[in-house]
Amino acid sequence: MPTETFEFQVEARQLLQLMIHSVYSNKDVFLRELVSNASDALDKLRLAALRDDTLDADTSDPHIEIEADQEARTLTVRDNGIGMSYDEVTQLIGTIANSGTAAFLAELREAQEGAGGDGLIGQFGVGFYSGFMVADEVTLVTRRAGESQGTRWSSRGEGTYTLENVDEAPQGTAVTLHLKPADSENQLHDYTSAWKIKEIVKRYSDFITWPVRLVTAAGDGEDAPEPETLNSMKALWARPRDEVADEDYHELYKHISHDWRDPLETVRLQAEGAFEYQALLFLPAHAPHDLFTRGQRHGLQLFVKRVFIMDDCEELLPPYLRFVKGVVDAQDLSLNVSREILQQDRQIRLMQRRLTKKVLATVKDMRSADPDRYRTFWREFGAVLKEGLVTDADNRAALLAAASFPSTHDAEEPTTLAAYAERMKDGQEHVYYITGQSRESVENSPHMEAFRAKGVEVLLLTDPVDEVWVDTVGEYEGKRLRSVVKGEIDLGGEEDEQKTAEQEKHTEEYAGLLGWMTEHLADDVKEVRLSSRLTVSPACVVSDSEDLTPALENMYRAMGQEVPRAKRILELNPDHQLVKGVRQAYARQGEDLSELTEAAELLYGLALLAEGGQPKDAGRFVKLVADRMERTL
Structure with a gap:
């Protein structure tokens, strides 16, 4: 097969330009990446030979060689590992289509101003291309174990690369870097220097299982010296x-x-x-x-x-x-x-x-x-660790002991469940929590008003998995995990006779309005009732104690599980002037309640917006608000 020339993909060309005009402060990592790739190839050969005793491969002396030629200014890293076929070179080296290049470029741009870019090369599987940081041209010759023909890949990083079959190629892979001139402004070290090669291998690759050998060229009339093993190979x-x-x-x-x-x-x-x-x-x-x-x-x-x-x-x-x-x-x-x-x-x-x-x-x-x-750990991995609360019942106690959660107790420091339990008020029976998209949104939720007024601590759970694990876990040391947006809330505490009388009076005064609103909003809510959790807001919507929350319903549907949509409960604050006004209007209207239909829909829509939802017919809700404002003004 003749030599063929191919063009790199657009993102691959961008990547190569970043390598050639390197943003990395530490170019030594190129040798670490090439040695690591060679070590992987030897691991794969050992595994392939174990699984297939008919594999025609030489496994007698697995090793990695580094050979430097100071006169030619080349550095070669070779292994006698698994090698690659022509198709594998095309897929893995020629296109980097599967190397996460887009994500690599995005993170690289974020890291350019700091020291963070030095290790992103290997993280995204493009370590081979790090050679272009120090080389004007890179050549790869490889032959897969068990095959008779090899492949040569070559590129100057200028947008194209060449591929050809070669008849004479040893088993494994050899990467030859044609190094940039020694006086290049980007070439801070002489990578053909034995001491520099030894320093890099000792620093980065001393623990690799396979011997990394430095091959030194013989002088005129001299025998080639024995290769020097640079790494300890100690696990x-x-x-x-x-x-x-x-x-x-x-x-x-x-x-x-x-x-x-x-x-x-x-x-x-x-x-x-x-x-x-x-x-x-x-x-x-x-x-x-x-x-x-x-x-x-x-x-x-x-x-x-x-x-x-x-x-x-x-x-x-x-x-x-x-x-x-x-x-x-x-x-x-x-x-x-x-x-x-x-x-x-x-x-x-x-x-x-x-x-x-x-x-x-x-x-x-x-x-x-x-x-x-x-x-730092919990910020980065807390959300994934909490998956175990759902899936790993055997280790649930250990997971809860290791976990922490934001709460209203401290704006900066998360709390453990054990610490929450120690701070519970006398007579408090439940561990209270609220779920939502952000701390700001749940802290400002109307459902929190009574808890804030009485100083009852609430866990603020904002990871998607929180919707699931609280239902799965159910309780902590005999105390039920209770959502502040579900069921009726009784925070206890001594009530004087005047307060009790007020509540009984409210129940009598609002009975007719609540019954009418329940009937009028029957398509959307199962009940309209007075609230014990609101102190400032006019209304809120809550789920029944055994129902799924809307967020959990949506999560199950996103996973392909059909669940019936549960109607929720609209709660009204009898001490809010808006609700008082609606009650008074209801009392005046008698049989004709047409004027109150808009008010009922507005209260329900406001309650949905307050918890981060939205009315079923947003356009109609906006029109109702606009009409009311027009009449008022």
């Missing part, structure tokens, strides 16, 4: 804690996660006895862009006796801990373990239970040991 999770610096753990995390930030927390676990395994887990400091993307792969790296098995073993942690990164090295699993076997394996289930408990205990301990780090 950090198998080394004593006092022999490993925090920086080493951080670099392993960055290698696994392709995150440029240090992890928020490192979690070590070693299980001994009938089933032995070691785990090294990391809690990130920042939520990934795809945390809530459906179908996105996640999980821990699984090793068996330090042999890499798979990259995203989802069975080791529940889905609500999908943000956790790390490695698990088991001693007693089969090297030929498959995903199907993992799903049924009793040992894997035991590992998941213990790893889950360890992570949740770490989060809980973090809250008391380092409140600032805990606040």
Whole structure:
């Protein structure tokens, strides 16, 4: 097949220009990314050879080589791993169609003014292109294990790349960077220098399982020196804690996660006895862009006796801990373990239970040991962790102990349920909460007026998952979780005779109006009644104690589940001048109540708007308001 020339996609060209005119302060990361890619290729070859004993591949000496040529100003990173076919090069290298380029560019623009851009390369799967930060031209030669023909890819990053078949290519992949001139303003270091290569590999890749060897060219008339192995290849999770610096753990995390930030927390676990395994887990400091993307792969790296098995073993942690990164090295699993076997394996289930408990205990301990780090963690991952309150009944108590929630007690500091329970007023039977889209909207809700007036604390829940977990959990230490927008509210407290008399009087005075409004608004509400929760607003709508809220109804419908729409209850504040006026008008009207129909619809519409909803016929509501204003003015 002759050499073919192709054009990069528009976003790929933008990406290449960013690499060529690099915004990154630390260009050393290009070598970290190429070595990491080579290590992945060796992992994949080992796994493929285990699963297919007929694979025609050389696995006798898996390694990574770095070769520098100072005269030619080239740097080559090669491996004898799995390699790529022509089609794979086209898909994975030629187009970067699946590399999240748009999201990468968006985050890169946000990070350009700070140091945040240095690690975004690997995070979005475009680490190969980091070579253009230091090279005028990049050439890749690769042959997939088991195939006879190789592929050459080449580009100067100017909008096109070439592809051709090659007959003579060793198994694996070799990436050759034709480095920019040494005096280039963008070339701060000589990447053909042995000391610089050693420094980068030691800093970023010392823990990689495979040997990383520096190949030095022979001088005139001299034998080529033996390749020098640059990394220790020691598994950090198998080394004593006092022999490993925090920086080493951080670099392993960055290698696994392709995150440029240090992890928020490192979690070590070693299980001994009938089933032995070691785990090294990391809690990130920042939520990934795809945390809530459906179908996105996640999980821990699984090793068996330090042999890499798979990259995203989802069975080791529940889905609500999908943000956790790390490695698990088991001693007693089969090297030929498959995903199907993992799903049924009793040992894997035991590992998941213990790893889950360890992570949740770490989060809980973090809250008391380092409140600032805990606040960062909960801000980034609290919403996804609360999914476990719905799906993981076995760990629900541990999740509630690790969780915190905004409340009316403190505008800045979230509270735990335990702390809320300690502050409950004498005679208070329930833990009260309100759900909504933002703290501002729920704090200003008319449903909160009586609670605010009596100083009763209310949890302010604004994540979508909050609508679900409060119904699923139901109670905390015998105290019911009670929504302030559902059912009738009785906040207790001593009532004097005058107040009691006023309430009885209101009931008698409003009986006729309430019955008429219930009949008139029957298409929308099941009942109109007087409110015990309103002190300032004229009206509000509430759900019956056993009904779904509108937000929860909409959530179920969005998931494809049809649920009947429940009619709600309209509550009126008998002490509000507007409601008093409507009652007086009702008393004057006698049999002819046509003038009050608009007032009833306006009260109902105002109640819907106050909770963040909207009238069924917004146009009619606006017209009613305009007409009323016109007559009043």
